[in-house]
Amino acid sequence: MLIYAIATMGLMGLIFGALLAVASKKFAVASDERVGKVRAVLPGVNCGACGYAGCDALAEAIVAGKAALDACKAGGPRVAEKVADIMGAKLDKHPERMVALVKCVGNKDKTKYRGEYSGVPSCRAAVMAGNGPKDCLYGCLGFGDCVRACPFDAIHISPGGVAVVDADKCTACGKCVAACPRGIIELVPASHKVHVLCMNQEKGVVTRKQCTVGCIACQACVRACPKGAISVQNNVAKIDYSKCDDCALCAAKCPVKVISGRKESVEAAAS
Amino acid sequence: MIAVKGFRGGVHPPTNKHLTEDKPIRKASEPARAIVLLSQHTGAPCEPLVKVGDYVKVGQKIGDSKAFVSASVHSPVSGKVASIEPWIHPALGKKVPAVIIDSDGQSTLHESVTPKGSAESLSQEEIRAIIRESGLVGLGGACFPTAVKVSPPKGKTIDTFLLNGAECEPYLTADHRIMLERADLVVEGAKALMRAAGVRKGIICIEDNKADAVKAVERALRGVSGLEIAVLPTHYPQGAEKQLIKAVLGREVPPPPGLPLDVGVVVSNVGTAAALATTLRTGLPLISRIVTVTGQSVVEPSNLEVKIGTLFSSVIQDCGGLKGEPGKLIMGGPMMGVAQYTMEAPVVKGTSGLLVMSPEEAREEEGTNCIRCGRCVEACPVNLMPLFIRAYTEAGKWDMVERYDAFDCIECGCCAYVCPAKIPLVQWIRLGKNELMSRRKGGK
Numbered sequence: 001m002l003i004y005a006i007a008t009m010g011l012m013g014l015i016f017g018a019l020l021a022v023a024s025k026k027f028a029v030a031s032d033e034r035v036g037k038v039r040a041v042l043p044g045v046n047c048g049a050c051g052y053a054g055c056d057a058l059a060e061a062i063v064a065g066k067a068a069l070d071a072c073k074a075g076g077p078r079v080a081e082k083v084a085d086i087m088g089a090k091l092d093k094h095p096e097r098m099v100a101l102v103k104c105v106g107n108k109d110k111t112k113y114r115g116e117y118s119g120v121p122s123c124r125a126a127v128m129a130g131n132g133p134k135d136c137l138y139g140c141l142g143f144g145d146c147v148r149a150c151p152f153d154a155i156h157i158s159p160g161g162v163a164v165v166d167a168d169k170c171t172a173c174g175k176c177v178a179a180c181p182r183g184i185i186e187l188v189p190a191s192h193k194v195h196v197l198c199m200n201q202e203k204g205v206v207t208r209k210q211c212t213v214g215c216i217a218c219q220a221c222v223r224a225c226p227k228g229a230i231s232v233q234n235n236v237a238k239i240d241y242s243k244c245d246d247c248a249l250c251a252a253k254c255p256v257k258v259i260s261g262r263k264e265s266v267e268a269a270a271s
Numbered sequence: 272m273i274a275v276k277g278f279r280g281g282v283h284p285p286t287n288k289h290l291t292e293d294k295p296i297r298k299a300s301e302p303a304r305a306i307v308l309l310s311q312h313t314g315a316p317c318e319p320l321v322k323v324g325d326y327v328k329v330g331q332k333i334g335d336s337k338a339f340v341s342a343s344v345h346s347p348v349s350g351k352v353a354s355i356e357p358w359i360h361p362a363l364g365k366k367v368p369a370v371i372i373d374s375d376g377q378s379t380l381h382e383s384v385t386p387k388g389s390a391e392s393l394s395q396e397e398i399r400a401i402i403r404e405s406g407l408v409g410l411g412g413a414c415f416p417t418a419v420k421v422s423p424p425k426g427k428t429i430d431t432f433l434l435n436g437a438e439c440e441p442y443l444t445a446d447h448r449i450m451l452e453r454a455d456l457v458v459e460g461a462k463a464l465m466r467a468a469g470v471r472k473g474i475i476c477i478e479d480n481k482a483d484a485v486k487a488v489e490r491a492l493r494g495v496s497g498l499e500i501a502v503l504p505t506h507y508p509q510g511a512e513k514q515l516i517k518a519v520l521g522r523e524v525p526p527p528p529g530l531p532l533d534v535g536v537v538v539s540n541v542g543t544a545a546a547l548a549t550t551l552r553t554g555l556p557l558i559s560r561i562v563t564v565t566g567q568s569v570v571e572p573s574n575l576e577v578k579i580g581t582l583f584s585s586v587i588q589d590c591g592g593l594k595g596e597p598g599k600l601i602m603g604g605p606m607m608g609v610a611q612y613t614m615e616a617p618v619v620k621g622t623s624g625l626l627v628m629s630p631e632e633a634r635e636e637e638g639t640n641c642i643r644c645g646r647c648v649e650a651c652p653v654n655l656m657p658l659f660i661r662a663y664t665e666a667g668k669w670d671m672v673e674r675y676d677a678f679d680c681i682e683c684g685c686c687a688y689v690c691p692a693k694i695p696l697v698q699w700i701r702l703g704k705n706e707l708m709s710r711r712k713g714g715k
Contacts, residue, residue: 115612118635120698128705129698130364130612 034086035063041082042072047151049073049173062087070095074152074171097190098172100155100165104140104184105197105258107160111139111211124181135210138184138199149179193246194239196221198258201234215258221250273474273501278517280652281506282685284441284606286480290565290572291444296452298576299562299589301374305348305580306358306617307333308369312406312414314340319370325352328381330555332404333370342416342620343406346381347558347578348374361583361602361616362609369617372580384554390463393551398467405556406620407547411435411446411510411540412603414621417547420537421467427532432465432473433519436488436541437503437510439478440604443624445561446541448574450477450484453545454491456552460544461498463551468537473498475541476519480505507606508683512538514652526653526679542623562622564590567629568597577618583625584614598633601626606684638693647686647696653679657686657696664703669710672703680704 039059046054050071052061061067062083069091070080077095084091117126117133123145126132132141142161154169155176165176167190177185184199196215200207204216217235224230229243230250237250237259251259310316317334321327327346335343353373357366387393387401403418423429434457438446450457457475465473475492477485479502492498501519508514512531513524515538522534531538546557558579565572570591577586583600587593601608602622647657655676663671677700686696 115610119695120702122702124705125698125702128701130610133612 032063035059037086038062038083041075041079041086043074043079043171045074045151047074047171047173047175049171049175074173076171098187099167099170099190100172100174100176100185101188101195101197102140102146102155102163102165102185103195103197103199104138104162104182105213105260106134106136106139106211107158107162109160110213111136112209127181132182136200136202136207136214138182138201139211140184141182145179145181146176146185149175151175189241192239192241192244194244194248194251194259196230196237196239196259199236201236203235207235213256213258216256218255220253220255221259224249224253273499273519275501275503275518276521277504277506278509278514278652279654280650280685281508281514282650282688283505284507284688286505287442287565288444288447288480290442291563291574292447292481294444294448294573296448296561296574296576299578299581299586301376301378302348302578302581302585303374303376304353304582305346305372305374305578306369306582307344307346307372307580308358308360308367308617308619309334309344310360310367311344311579311619311621312342312408312416314338314342314416314419316367317341317344319355319368321352321355321370323352323354326350327352327372328379330384330558331381332383332406332556333372340416340419342408342414342418343404343556344370344579345406345556345558346370346372347580348372349377349379350375359613359616361611361619362621364609364612384556386554387551389551390459390466390548393463393466395467395469398463401550402467402547405547405550407543407550407557408620409540410542410546410560410620410623412607412621412623414619417464417539417543420539421464423468423532423537428535429468429470429532429537430472430535431520431537432461432468432470433515433536433538434461434464434473434475434541434544435510435512435515435538436475436477436481436484437515438481439505439507439510440606440608440623441507442565442626443563443604444565445563445574445623447481447484449542449545449561450481451487454484454487456545456548457488457541458491458495458498458544459551460546460548461539462495463547464537464539464544465497470537471497474501474519475499476501476503476515478503478505478509508652508681508685511652511681511683513681526676557620560618560620560622562586562618563624564627565624566597566627567632568593568595568627570594577622579618579620581618582614583611583616583618586618586625587614587627593627594629596630597627598630599628601628606688607682636693638695641692641694644691646689646691650685650689652683652685653681655680657700660703661694661696661699664699664706669703669707673707677703677707 042055044055050058052058069084072079076097112135113133114135115133121143123141123143140162142157144157146155146163152169154166158164172187198215200214207214207216215236217232221230221237227243229240315336315338317336319334321333328349331346333346350373353371358369360367407417408414516536562575562577573590600611660675660677680700684697
């Protein structure tokens, strides 16, 4: 009796197997193998910074030609090159690696507070309630909307109450830039060390009253720069990174010490 | 008298009106410098009509807009325009353009300030034009331009006019004193507003903690047809438009963008009516309002008639200044008012009160986690579930924030008032609404 059962099962297995084999050949959907390969080189965190639903969706879009080869912001140039290899195409230009930078070092001791804020611990909520507790309307509020937005754990609030980016972890996905209600986070080239760490657009006299490390638009940096890379726009100094060669002469001349390297910004904020 | 139906939810906070309810309205001292913000109302901001150095007179129009939903602003003093620069707006917390006028102390009236006539002698169109020209807005605090309110779009018929004298907000007594001392103005203004809106039936709604005001209005109503009084039990937020309509007429205003118009009702504050009557009698546009200055930290709590554009610091000086270091300064009442960070903001058309709390009154308890007791759900007068809106806002689940009808919230503060975990629920809901709005604008 046992032999019949085994034979029946075996036979059924053979028939279904053959059917499946035929079906898979006959009804096969042509899929581009490059999708899987591209997907494999993407970071896989599904951060959404590219504008697609996730890494799977972006891989399909890249292969379909709907997204650029360097569309993955988080992956940066390394991923873009790998994607280009798979696609057999060349990148027109080699993009520079960017990182986010919080352009404020006005911690609790340096910036004046005009009131006490108690309520929902969110920068955006604080801005809605009377534009935040700091006198400076361009200062980091330190409630961490950017920290919650970062998918890579690359931004933190220093003990002094100012957000600081960990450049090693930052992928320049731009989520913190969008989350900051003050708009004081910018993406800057990772290779550059000299930055203006303030965005205060008030006149110098007003800025001076608000914060000890605020740009007073004195133009000392503009005069110091041998490359003509710094200009003062809207009462705040701005570096043109395409001209800047990181000589730091501007930082040496700045009377309020608001032009400095990334390292200094971390130290200043942490103090 | 009308039998009232009441509304669901709400709270009964201590009213604290004893501080000022017996204090007659007195005129505040003239400001030496008036700061007239060009955006004091809901709608399009005004453009300045004067230049720096111009000489302006009392009642002269100094800012206007061509937009339909807007209200002009007028000079409260006579003198020279010192500058036009951004100044702190007490309700928005940010700077908006303002016309700053140095008073010459003469209070010379502008030529346009002439008596307009009585409510009966003017036509509907004439009254509407007067309202528009005088820059009248809802003085209850929302500052919606009255001219827009009394001009319903074609196809909508209004059958009932509610005059809001509920003044449910704790501490505030400005409307109370207006009804008590200026009942005839309230009634005349109500008649004019009804005529402008084309309504025959009006009801003056007053909470039962203002018995003397009820009597005064009753006296003023003798021989007047078409107007009645409804006495309502004291219940916060009865003065909120939708709750008032529900309480008095039993009608439910549909959720936003539904308006009282959709159920055939227009609601106006008693202060607005009194201001309109003043304009009709004297010709003076809206250049002053009644402000309740109160709180444990004020030396002499008072009801003041203050010129628009007077700085808070000067208003408080008029009330004997402050007792020691204050805990909190709020424009409006404690439930819906806006906390201030400076006394250098000017009185605007919507400044119903200035509340200065002592540090003890202003003390806040540390918030803890939501225990899902559901008291906020019970207290919500618009049948929302604040705890979930807050949780979804915190989690960033914006589709759920919308599905839980965050936009219906009237921000009355009942939920936050009853919350045993001391969670700032209204602020969370506001944050959720703000995010939803920016998503809608961004088209995401």
